[in-house]
Amino acid sequence: MSNLADFWDNVREQASVSVCEAVTFATPELFDRGCERLIEGAIVTIGLLVVSCLAGFCIAVPLSLARAFGAPWLSRTAWAYTYLFRGTPLLIQLWLIYFGVGSLGKDLLGPVWWLLGDAERVGLLVLTLNTSAYVAEILRGGFVNVPADQREAAMASGMSPFLTLRRVLFPQALRIAWPAYGNEIILLLKGSALVSTITVLDLMGQLRTLFSRSYALDLFLYGAVLYLILVLIVTGLLRGIERLWIRAS
Amino acid sequence: MEGLSLLALGADGWGDELLRGAWLTLQLALVTLFFGILLGLLLAAARLSSWKIIRWPCMGWLLVVRGTPEFLVLLLIYFGLDRYLSQILRFLGIAEQFELPRFAGAVVGLAVIFSAYAAEIFRGAWRAVPKGQMEAAVAVGMSPLAGFWRVRMPQMWRFAIPGLGNLWMVLLKDTSLAAVIALNELLRMAKIAGETTRDPLFFFAVAALIYLFMTACSDLVRLWLERRARRGVRAVAG
Amino acid sequence: MSSILTRRALGAALILVVSFAVAAVLAPQAAKAQGVPDPLRIATEGAYPPFNNVNSKGELVGFDVDIAKTICKAMRVKCKLVAQDWDGILPGLVANKYDAVIASMSITAERQQIVDFAGPYYSNYLRLVAPKGTAISSMADLDGRILGAQRATVAAQWAEDNIRGGEVKLYDTQTAAYSDLESGRVHVLVSDVYPAHDWLQTVSGYEFVGPRIDIDDKIGIAIRKGETDLKNALDKAIEQIRNNGEYKKVNEKYFPFDIY
Numbered sequence: 001m002s003n004l005a006d007f008w009d010n011v012r013e014q015a016s017v018s019v020c021e022a023v024t025f026a027t028p029e030l031f032d033r034g035c036e037r038l039i040e041g042a043i044v045t046i047g048l049l050v051v052s053c054l055a056g057f058c059i060a061v062p063l064s065l066a067r068a069f070g071a072p073w074l075s076r077t078a079w080a081y082t083y084l085f086r087g088t089p090l091l092i093q094l095w096l097i098y099f100g101v102g103s104l105g106k107d108l109l110g111p112v113w114w115l116l117g118d119a120e121r122v123g124l125l126v127l128t129l130n131t132s133a134y135v136a137e138i139l140r141g142g143f144v145n146v147p148a149d150q151r152e153a154a155m156a157s158g159m160s161p162f163l164t165l166r167r168v169l170f171p172q173a174l175r176i177a178w179p180a181y182g183n184e185i186i187l188l189l190k191g192s193a194l195v196s197t198i199t200v201l202d203l204m205g206q207l208r209t210l211f212s213r214s215y216a217l218d219l220f221l222y223g224a225v226l227y228l229i230l231v232l233i234v235t236g237l238l239r240g241i242e243r244l245w246i247r248a249s
Numbered sequence: 250m251e252g253l254s255l256l257a258l259g260a261d262g263w264g265d266e267l268l269r270g271a272w273l274t275l276q277l278a279l280v281t282l283f284f285g286i287l288l289g290l291l292l293a294a295a296r297l298s299s300w301k302i303i304r305w306p307c308m309g310w311l312l313v314v315r316g317t318p319e320f321l322v323l324l325l326i327y328f329g330l331d332r333y334l335s336q337i338l339r340f341l342g343i344a345e346q347f348e349l350p351r352f353a354g355a356v357v358g359l360a361v362i363f364s365a366y367a368a369e370i371f372r373g374a375w376r377a378v379p380k381g382q383m384e385a386a387v388a389v390g391m392s393p394l395a396g397f398w399r400v401r402m403p404q405m406w407r408f409a410i411p412g413l414g415n416l417w418m419v420l421l422k423d424t425s426l427a428a429v430i431a432l433n434e435l436l437r438m439a440k441i442a443g444e445t446t447r448d449p450l451f452f453f454a455v456a457a458l459i460y461l462f463m464t465a466c467s468d469l470v471r472l473w474l475e476r477r478a479r480r481g482v483r484a485v486a487g
Numbered sequence: 488m489s490s491i492l493t494r495r496a497l498g499a500a501l502i503l504v505v506s507f508a509v510a511a512v513l514a515p516q517a518a519k520a521q522g523v524p525d526p527l528r529i530a531t532e533g534a535y536p537p538f539n540n541v542n543s544k545g546e547l548v549g550f551d552v553d554i555a556k557t558i559c560k561a562m563r564v565k566c567k568l569v570a571q572d573w574d575g576i577l578p579g580l581v582a583n584k585y586d587a588v589i590a591s592m593s594i595t596a597e598r599q600q601i602v603d604f605a606g607p608y609y610s611n612y613l614r615l616v617a618p619k620g621t622a623i624s625s626m627a628d629l630d631g632r633i634l635g636a637q638r639a640t641v642a643a644q645w646a647e648d649n650i651r652g653g654e655v656k657l658y659d660t661q662t663a664a665y666s667d668l669e670s671g672r673v674h675v676l677v678s679d680v681y682p683a684h685d686w687l688q689t690v691s692g693y694e695f696v697g698p699r700i701d702i703d704d705k706i707g708i709a710i711r712k713g714e715t716d717l718k719n720a721l722d723k724a725i726e727q728i729r730n731n732g733e734y735k736k737v738n739e740k741y742f743p744f745d746i747y
Contacts (some may be wrong), residue, residue: 010454086418087464088457089425092436096457099451099666106671117672119656143729186315193318197429199656199667204320208574209657212639215601217332220325224317231316266545328575331582348583431572433545443543444534444662 007046016040031222034210041206042226044120048192049234052124053185056131063132064139064173065165070154078136085133090191093130098122098198123195123202131188138180142173175245182238186231192228203227256455257445262450263442265329270438271459277352277424277434281359282417288360289367294373307368314365319423322356327430330357355427363420370412374405414471418464425460435459522682523720526565528585533570534660537685537741538591541570553737554608554728555589558708561724561733562563569730573639574659577602580709586717588709591679604707604720608734610745613642613700614684616668616676616693623675623696635664635673641704642677665738668693679704681746 016039025031031038066078085093106113115121146169154164166199174181196205207223256264295307314322331349349357378401386396428437439456443449531539531551539549549570571579573590574621580588580602592606593611617624622628630652636643638657646655656673658664665686668676675696676683687693690702710717728745738745 084461087317088460089422091425091428092439092453092457092460094454095436095440096450099440099663100453102670102672103447103666104451105669113671117670119672131327181387188320190316190320193320194426196320197659199658204318205657207321209638212574213597213644215581217329217578220321224313224321224325227321228316244302249308263543266543269545301637328578328582331584335583341624351584428573429572431570433570441533442543444660444666445541445543447666449666 002204012040012043015043028218028222030214030216030218034206034219034222036099037206037210038203038226041201042230044200044202045192045204045230047191048120048123048127048195048200049185049189052127052131052192053141053188055124055128056135057187059128059132060075060135060139063136064143067128067136068143069141082133082136085130086137090126090130091194091197094123094126094194094198097126119195119199122198123192123200127188127195130191131184132182134187138177138184141180142175142177143169145176146172178238178242182235185234185238187231189234190227203230255442255448255451262444263438264436266442267435267452267455267459269434270435270456271463274421274424274435274460275463277355277359277427277432278417278421279301281356281363281420281424283417284356284360285363285367285420286413289371290372291365292368293371293375295377296368298368314361319362320426320429322362323355323426323430326358326361327351330354338358351430351432353438355424355430355432358476359420359423359427363416366412366416366419370406370409370416373412374408375401377408410460410471410474414467414474417467417471421463421467422460503698510593515558523562523564523717524586525564526567527559527587528567528569529559529587529589530569530571530576530579530585531555531588531590532573532660533577534573535591535682536662538682550737551591551739552590553740554734557728557733557737558589558721558724561727562720572659573637577709580711583711586710586714587721591682591706592709594705594707595641595644597644598709601712602709603689603712603718604709605718606725607705608725609706611641611679611681611704611706613645613677613702613704614680614683614695615697615700616678616687617696618668619692619694621675621696625697627652629675632674633672634675634677635667636677637661637664640679642679645700645702646677653690681742685741716742 016036019039020032020035024035027035063078063081066074067082068075070078097116101109102116102122106117109116115125150168150172152163154168155161159167192202193204195202196208201204201209203223203226207219209217211217254262256262256267258265258268291358292307292311295303296311298304298307317325327349331354334349380402382404383393383396386400387393391399425436427434428440431437435456439452440449443452447454531547531549532587533539533547535551537549539547539551542548546717547570552568555568555592556566569583569585571584576588576590576592577598579585583613587605588602589608591609591611594607598604617623626649629650632653633656633659634646634650634653635656636646638659643657653675654714656667658667661678661682662674664673664678667673669690672681675702680699681693687695707723710721725734732747735745
């Protein structure tokens with residue numbers, strides 16, 4: 001565990017130094033002064049995005065199944081969960097869990113403290129839960145829109161329900177949901193900027209810290225450009241995956 | 250019991266502050282909705298323009314706004330707009346200083362974000378109305394403008410409403426970002442109350458419930474609007 | 488002949504009217520020339536007890552607020568107090584959202600590059616706050632610990648510049664930093680001494696640790712650059728309330744010792 005953390009710290013440091021050396025010829029002086037911190041922040045942002053995206057997806061799949069095919073009580077529970085997270089702002093979810101639940105303290109929370117004691121973990125947790133609710137709704141839309149005869153045909157040809165799900169329903173639902181899913185990932189990337197309010201030094205956190213020392217508004221513009229680059233990279237990746245997929249099928 | 254006294258109205262409790270915050274949240278969202286729709290229609294028109302000189306800058310603007318965190322957009326506008334507007338006004342010799350009230354700053358920021366997504370919805374709605382409808386309108390002797398108001402607009406509305414309903418929900422939640430520019434809306438009031446009484450859990454939970462209530466009400470209104478906008482359209486199924 | 492006279496009379500009348508009009512237009516300017524806008528818009532943070540915070544009536548209260556009101560009274564202008572988050576308090580000043588910041592702001596070289604300061608109106612040093620029994624006597628004892636401070640303060644600056652072996656966490660407000668000290672997320676708080684002193688009265692189990700960190704910190708009133716008249720008026724007002732006992736009255740309301 002600590003090895004992984006050290007490794008992560010190392011990656012951030014090395015990468016930021018080399019990126020900054022590489023771009024310094026083209027960037028303004030104000031940017032150069034904060035460059036290493038900003039790139040480190042951007043790497044934290046990427047890390048948050050990747051982990052919460054994957055973990056959120058893993059939670060979203062069973063939720064969407066419960067919503068689409070579950071027994072009424074299961075479906076309703078899943079609905080309540082998604083409604084709770086989709087009906088309240090991400091910022092209040094972060095503050096509720098970090099400041100609110102966190103204020104109960106180490107002793108009262110016991111093992112949960114491992115999760116709530118660290119700002120980055122809280123950020124990951126909340127981003128994951130939040131995105132899982134949105135993705136669950138998106139996937140549900142996908143499942144519901146797969147024609148019913150597909151399922152019947154698969155079952156009739158002797159596939160088990162699980163195999164039907166894995167080989168027939170899921171791929172088609174994902175295809176239907178893909179554009180909306182891509183949008184959600186972009187929204188998640190932008191939403192992750194809010195973790196800076198709970199002391200996480202992601203790109204936004206570094207920006208605000210630098211701003212608080214120089215008050216140079218241009219820093220925010222540079223930050224916007226960096227976010228834009230991240231968004232374009234993610235959009236490109238999503239497109240690439242879609243294209244591979246179309247070629248494969 | 251203790252919780253109830255914390256929420257008391259008046260000088261001792263925080264109930265009235267929270268309600269005032271919720272009211273400000275609602276005002277912020279409604280005013281932003283109005284300007285956001287206007288700006289969104291303009292952007293959609295620019296986006297649909299056949300002139301590249303209008304279309305391309307518009308596409309660039311949409312890309313930038315949609316690619317920047319809402320939080321950052323709000324901070325940039327709150328801190329930057331005054332400064333740049335002041336410079337412009339001074340250059341034109343109109344006024345020495347320009348002061349953007351906090352509420353207006355938040356509205357501008359949120360409307361910029363809202364309109365960037367609304368533009369896409371309006372564009373889709375514009376396209377969804379068959380060309381033949383307008384041709385028919387002109388054929389029966391309507392001017393293009395009348396055709397737009399009487400034929401295209403009402404139908405665009407039907408296509409745009411589900412998307413706009415979604416955006417309204419997003420907007421309602423995004424108003425919470427105004428807390429970071431010290432606008433005393435619901436979330437900020439909850440934060441102040443939590444810090445003062447040292448019971449943040451309680452106040453954030455109450456604020457979350459109020460947000461939930463507001464989004465639930467919005468959902469009902471949206472369903473009603475969608476049904477209304479579908480008036481006269483035969484149901485395809487169900 | 489007479490027509491020339493008439494014309495002269497008319498001309499004189501015109502000059503008279505114009506000069507009255509100019510005088511009327513300039514009159515408010517003349518008051519402004521002293522450089523004190525009326526009402527004077529003052530920003531404070533509102534999350535920094537006992538210097539500035541919000542009570543359950545939603546009003547701003549605290550030492551800074553009382554000092555602001557006293558200073559306005561001394562200058563015979565109306566005060567308009569607004570709350571502004573700490574991150575944005577100086578950008579807001581520069582953007583003319585208010586005319587002065589009275590929010591326990593340290594006079595630092597970095598800040599002086601973008602604003603001017605009147606005052607100081609009190610002095611400050613830093614202390615470390617930790618759970619009782621935390622053994623810290625030197626900087627080396629901070630290694631491996633998590634330190635908390637409020638973003639964009641002298642405490643944060645000191646921590647970022649001096650802490651090598653520990654981790655520094657920066658908070659948007661001082662109160663958020665307290666709550667994380669209580670929950671245990673941070674081990675040691677770097678703080679201005681008086682707010683921490685005040686906070687320690689309200690909790691048990693925490694204390695000042697280590698020596699006082701003297702950074703020759705003076706707290707001033709931030710104003711936009713170049714507003715010399717306002718600066719002079721504020722300096723004069725501070726001197727006045729120091730001399731006539733008004734300052735002492737406010738001081739004693741919050742602290743049993745002189746913090747000037």
